[in-house]
Amino acid sequence: MKPAPFAYVRAETLDDVFRVLDERGDGARVLAGGQSLVATLNMRLSAPEVLVDIGRVAGLAGIEDAGDTLRIGAMTRHVEVETSELAAAHTPLLASAMPHVAHPAIRNRGTFGGSIAFADPAAELPACAVALGARMTIAGRGGSRTVDADSFFRGLYETAVGPGEVLTAVEVPKIAAGWRSGFMELARRHGDYAIIGLAAHVQVDGGRFGGGRLVFFGAGDRPVSATRSAALLEGEAWSDALAARIADELKEELDPFEDLNADAAMRRHLAGVLVGRTLAPLAAG
Amino acid sequence: MTDLVADRWILDRPNSYIGRSVPRPNAPRLAEGRGTFVDDVELGRRTGHAAFVRSPHAHARIRSIDTEAARAAPGVIAVVTGRELAEIHDPWVGVLTHLEGLKSAPQYALPLDTATWQGEAVAAVVAESRAKAEDAAELVAIDWEVRPAVTDPATALDPDTTVIHESLGDNLAWRRNANFGDVEAAYAEADHVIEETFVFARHTGVCVEPRAILADFNPAEEQLTVWHNTQCPHMIQNILATHYRLDEHRVRVIARDVGGSFGIKVHTYADEIATAGLSILLKRPVKFVADRMESFVSDIHARDHRVRGTIAVRNDGAILAFEIDALTGIGPYSMYPRTSGIEANQIVNLMGGPYVFDHYRAQATVVFQNKNMMCQYRAVGHPIKCAVTEGLVDSAARATGLDPAELRRRNLRADDSYPCRSAQGLPFENLSHQESLAKLLEAMDYEALKAERDALRERGVHRGIGLASFIEVTNPSAMFYGVGGARISAQDGATMRLDARGNVFVATGATEQGQGMEAVISQVAATAVGVPPERLRIVTGDTDHTPYGGGTWASRAAGIGGEAVAQAGRALRQQILRAAAAMLQEEAANLDLRGGVVVDAATGAERIGLDEIGRICYYRPDTLPDGFQAELVATRHYVPRKYPFAFTNGAQASYLEVDVETGFITLIDHWCVEDCGTVINPLLVDEQIRGGIVQGLGGALFEECVYDRDGQMLNANMADYLVPMAAELPDMKCGHVESPTAESDLGAKGAGEAGTCGAPAAVMNALNDALAPLGAKPLTDMPFTPRKVLRALGRI
Numbered sequence A: 001m002k003p004a005p006f007a008y009v010r011a012e013t014l015d016d017v018f019r020v021l022d023e024r025g026d027g028a029r030v031l032a033g034g035q036s037l038v039a040t041l042n043m044r045l046s047a048p049e050v051l052v053d054i055g056r057v058a059g060l061a062g063i064e065d066a067g068d069t070l071r072i073g074a075m076t077r078h079v080e081v082e083t084s085e086l087a088a089a090h091t092p093l094l095a096s097a098m099p100h101v102a103h104p105a106i107r108n109r110g111t112f113g114g115s116i117a118f119a120d121p122a123a124e125l126p127a128c129a130v131a132l133g134a135r136m137t138i139a140g141r142g143g144s145r146t147v148d149a150d151s152f153f154r155g156l157y158e159t160a161v162g163p164g165e166v167l168t169a170v171e172v173p174k175i176a177a178g179w180r181s182g183f184m185e186l187a188r189r190h191g192d193y194a195i196i197g198l199a200a201h202v203q204v205d206g207g208r209f210g211g212g213r214l215v216f217f218g219a220g221d222r223p224v225s226a227t228r229s230a231a232l233l234e235g236e237a238w239s240d241a242l243a244a245r246i247a248d249e250l251k252e253e254l255d256p257f258e259d260l261n262a263d264a265a266m267r268r269h270l271a272g273v274l275v276g277r278t279l280a281p282l283a284a285g
Numbered sequence B: 001m002t003d004l005v006a007d008r009w010i011l012d013r014p015n016s017y018i019g020r021s022v023p024r025p026n027a028p029r030l031a032e033g034r035g036t037f038v039d040d041v042e043l044g045r046r047t048g049h050a051a052f053v054r055s056p057h058a059h060a061r062i063r064s065i066d067t068e069a070a071r072a073a074p075g076v077i078a079v080v081t082g083r084e085l086a087e088i089h090d091p092w093v094g095v096l097t098h099l100e101g102l103k104s105a106p107q108y109a110l111p112l113d114t115a116t117w118q119g120e121a122v123a124a125v126v127a128e129s130r131a132k133a134e135d136a137a138e139l140v141a142i143d144w145e146v147r148p149a150v151t152d153p154a155t156a157l158d159p160d161t162t163v164i165h166e167s168l169g170d171n172l173a174w175r176r177n178a179n180f181g182d183v184e185a186a187y188a189e190a191d192h193v194i195e196e197t198f199v200f201a202r203h204t205g206v207c208v209e210p211r212a213i214l215a216d217f218n219p220a221e222e223q224l225t226v227w228h229n230t231q232c233p234h235m236i237q238n239i240l241a242t243h244y245r246l247d248e249h250r251v252r253v254i255a256r257d258v259g260g261s262f263g264i265k266v267h268t269y270a271d272e273i274a275t276a277g278l279s280i281l282l283k284r285p286v287k288f289v290a291d292r293m294e295s296f297v298s299d300i301h302a303r304d305h306r307v308r309g310t311i312a313v314r315n316d317g318a319i320l321a322f323e324i325d326a327l328t329g330i331g332p333y334s335m336y337p338r339t340s341g342i343e344a345n346q347i348v349n350l351m352g353g354p355y356v357f358d359h360y361r362a363q364a365t366v367v368f369q370n371k372n373m374m375c376q377y378r379a380v381g382h383p384i385k386c387a388v389t390e391g392l393v394d395s396a397a398r399a400t401g402l403d404p405a406e407l408r409r410r411n412l413r414a415d416d417s418y419p420c421r422s423a424q425g426l427p428f429e430n431l432s433h434q435e436s437l438a439k440l441l442e443a444m445d446y447e448a449l450k451a452e453r454d455a456l457r458e459r460g461v462h463r464g465i466g467l468a469s470f471i472e473v474t475n476p477s478a479m480f481y482g483v484g485g486a487r488i489s490a491q492d493g494a495t496m497r498l499d500a501r502g503n504v505f506v507a508t509g510a511t512e513q514g515q516g517m518e519a520v521i522s523q524v525a526a527t528a529v530g531v532p533p534e535r536l537r538i539v540t541g542d543t544d545h546t547p548y549g550g551g552t553w554a555s556r557a558a559g560i561g562g563e564a565v566a567q568a569g570r571a572l573r574q575q576i577l578r579a580a581a582a583m584l585q586e587e588a589a590n591l592d593l594r595g596g597v598v599v600d601a602a603t604g605a606e607r608i609g610l611d612e613i614g615r616i617c618y619y620r621p622d623t624l625p626d627g628f629q630a631e632l633v634a635t636r637h638y639v640p641r642k643y644p645f646a647f648t649n650g651a652q653a654s655y656l657e658v659d660v661e662t663g664f665i666t667l668i669d670h671w672c673v674e675d676c677g678t679v680i681n682p683l684l685v686d687e688q689i690r691g692g693i694v695q696g697l698g699g700a701l702f703e704e705c706v707y708d709r710d711g712q713m714l715n716a717n718m719a720d721y722l723v724p725m726a727a728e729l730p731d732m733k734c735g736h737v738e739s740p741t742a743e744s745d746l747g748a749k750g751a752g753e754a755g756t757c758g759a760p761a762a763v764m765n766a767l768n769d770a771l772a773p774l775g776a777k778p779l780t781d782m783p784f785t786p787r788k789v790l791r792a793l794g795r796i
């Protein structure tokens, strides 16, 4: 389990990064926390020629209050989000998801941006980003652009980050009055990628649901926003009947994959269970 | 069977350390990172690092191997194929004569022409670093002719199934039939004859330190030195010598620190034998450290059994008979030298062990298949026979309406019925099933727990309680392997020596695997000689410097290695006292050695210190009386002779909750009361029990080597192969009953495997106790995953 030989460049500026990415094209790979990338190198699942370490690039780390949003720099370590008072106050969904991302040792090194850019279909943070309507800032030689979470995740480990580009930050809208977030996942062992999980962000008014999003992870090739199922919530109070209707709709709406832990039918079933368990307290609270 | 009377002198010694939770002397060293594991040993720049090209196919003929590109790669020292290595070694065959009929094919360090499992090493690359060796290994081009893979044991013997080794004629490795009493008559008499099929997945032992070997052949001396994280240095010495045609004293095996073994490191791994061969061939040191990925496809797997079990029981709860039909697939070869027949053999031998019954019939079928090899892993066969037995006992409880605890009480062997024999004829010296169960039920407050479970059921919380009684094989005599022709030592030796400052060196054939053996040895040695443990230096794991011994396996190190130390320690004390007597012009019988000082035996008054004895004996022997020669080294060997094994026993209980919507199981509590005879170190025994339970829980809920039909292992990494982790584990409470064996003065039986033996059964019974009111059929197919639970409940 030794990686194939590779070169290593420590970038000091984004320009350094772009230069290496331009020069080496497909052969270059951005290194953030390394918690996913290094494992794939060691298993020889990938063999890039050069790694560009973005850990020292100024301005990429940290959580900033940007008015209506929190701006989370790509190099912000998981542990910083987990322990952030800003995140706890303004993005309770992220705060409740963080303890489920891997283990403390991995959260010390793994980064928020790395998780989003890696886009593992079973990862928590991409689903949270979609549920909250986050916007991703992508920088390239020609400047920066912003992409909605909905169009950022394009497929299995595939994102809107193009060749020669880097994800620099994620803008996460602060929770608005009248909205509630709920998070739950089912993993065989604590810290494992989930069999399936749910990031829910919904409007609740006087015991009735308004709009909102039910975003599943571990349910498809990317975060899956179950819009038809979420639409059933609108104007409804929580009830077992509503839970059953949503569970039924999810069976139609979700098209999950099969792996060693669960087949599609089990994932659909569990999706319904998660909705019940996540939304009931939101309606009540 | 003999009535034995033991002399328990060691338990009566003043300043005894027996029964005390003495901390491990090696803990600070390991905690500070100063351990010496194989990979820590550096032999300089000439060292070559081996990486193996492993077969991507479960079964394929090697048409040709093109090594040219690999040889030309940077830093490569050599690329070696099976044919080249075969020039210098002889193959081995993993059979034992007492497993009559067991057959296997010759196995080479690297196969000559056919790979028989995915992950089998088929060519070796030696380079300046492991990374370079891996780079070059990717360049070795093998022209494969893929053959059909035999993967399902159920069809392995079908006429149209490919025969893996044509020379053997078929895929049957071994079949054993056993018949005691009259099972048919028992069925006729019984009120209930209940049959269940139990499935045990393949799983493996996951060691913190992977398998590793550093071999250094010195042609000038014809001397092969290997640093090897083996459990059995002398066994490996014999194997390397035998198969590389060397004299045994030309092979030295050093096993310093070993990062966990669990039975994984007690076998002859072809890639390790190949590494020694590479060193001989290349005349330079060669190191091989298995990485985690290759460990999954090359460390032995275990269990993989399908067992149809039957119990015959009367309405009054009396168990009349057990019957089993067991099928297992062991991979393409029987592992050498312990063979892959032992797991099945143990199941046949030990079924129903805790209970009194007269009628028993068993068939065990062991077949070859194209998967990684299976062999002995912690509690060999035990979790299987225990789960089948205890699962059937619970079925009997359901059928008779008797409480599971009551049914056990009625059938467990009485504590005053020893010595006696099991239904299979195995002798039991002294067990404590009834007392252990009583203690267990008390520890868990069984009645209160049942009331809690029932109250919660009313509220839709589904909890279950599961019990499991068990017997466990420990302290094996030569009946285990030696009689079958294997050169595996059942005996163990200890050499103890006084140094010039009055400290004591203890060299033992038992080995340290991280289980705390050094602590146990130091307690016994300190007690037997009469010195504080700080004055001891323990030497283990070196065939040049330790007495011949079996090492660590089958829960034998404390019971057998410890007894040898006790005897050697007593002999050394007597020698020291003779020297002191000569100095003091006193009768040795009037002296004793306590706390490192020779004292007057009657009054305890100090007479002379050990440092002074050392000084005089070594530097001023001229002052000793004429004709007196001080002898300050003592060696003793020990092996159990009267009983083939020192059986231990115990009972476990599990309390768990099933989430009926998700299928997830939460382990709430776990109890184990066991009887390992004399408890030398309560802390270490509890650690062994808990660690063992964890590996049992792994088998019950998490661990499985998943293979597809083509023989590809699908989860050979630490993300997908689920080892149990602390967050998922319950609190484990241990209790003890002590029935010392009278075979030894120390009276210690083994404690290393009891936890693993009983835990899966307890969990299975608890799970089915939780599921029963929901109308689910009992789940008997381990591991019990959420998917299986949901299916049993009809939710998916």
Ligand SMILES: Cc1cc2nc3c(=O)[nH]c(=O)nc-3n(C[C@H](O)[C@H](O)[C@H](O)COP(=O)(O)OP(=O)(O)OC[C@H]3O[C@@H](n4cnc5c(N)ncnc54)[C@H](O)[C@@H]3O)c2cc1C
Binding pocket: A029, A030, A031, A032, A033, A034, A035, A036, A037, A038, A039, A074, A075, A100, A101, A102, A103, A106, A109, A110, A111, A112, A113, A114, A115, A117, A118, A120, A122, A123, A124, A125, A161, A165, A166, A167, A168, A191, A192, A193, A194
């Ligand atoms: C044992 C273990 C368990 C884990 N469990 C979980 C879990 O339960 N949930 C979970 O979500 N994650 C889990 N992870 C993954 C962990 O969260 C990773 O840290 C994360 O997925 C990637 O972040 P990183 O900073 O380590 O990225 P790296 O490993 O450095 O990079 C990952 C990939 O993203 C690319 N990349 C990284 N940053 C950028 C950027 N700014 N712009 C463009 N591309 C970039 C890299 O080029 C690479 O391809 C686990 C990891 C381990 C080792």
